[in-house]
Amino acid sequence: RYREEAAEKQIAEDTRRRAEAAEDKKWIDLGRSPDVKNYVIQDIEAVGNYLIIKVSYPNCSRCSYSGNKVLVVRATMKDAVMWNEIDPHFKDPKTPKSRNQSPGPIARFPASPEGWQDALSYARSKNGSHLDA
Known part of the structure; x- marks a missing residue:
């Protein structure tokens, strides 16, 4: 009985994952969600234990x-x-990921000069350093 229940749970989980993947693909195809494997890093800066990354997703023409x-x-x-893979969506930090996947962001900012500066300030505050660059 235990094996049957485990198999049913696995089938349900596989079905859920396939449905999520199909939904993600639909939004990617519409240009409304970034393709996490198709990106260009425009800028990156390390601040203590954090990275601030400006990422461009070419497929995401309808994204903000x-x-x-x-x-x-x-x-x-x-x-x-x-x-x-760099996924800009927030996710549970406990979610397993491979070494080839970025962690989920702890913060996102507008892709503007002011947004970049705000991201730097945020990372500095998380590191306990309020020094300006």
Whole structure:
């Protein structure tokens, strides 16, 4: 009985994941959600234990700021060189990820000069350093 229940749970989980993937693909195809594997890092800066990253998603023409995002993630430059996916969506930090995936952002800011400065200030405050660059 236990095996049957485990198999049913696995089938339900697989079905849910396929449905989520199909929904994500629909929004990506419409240009309203970034393709996490199709990006260009426009700028990146390390502030203590955090990276501020300006990422451009070419497929995301209908996203705000023409698909450009400013993200603050808890990671190092060494981590970032391994990534082949950068997902700008917030997610539970406990969600398992591979070494090739960025962690979810802890903050997002408008992809503007002011947004970049706000992201830097935020990362400095998280590190306990209020020094201006």
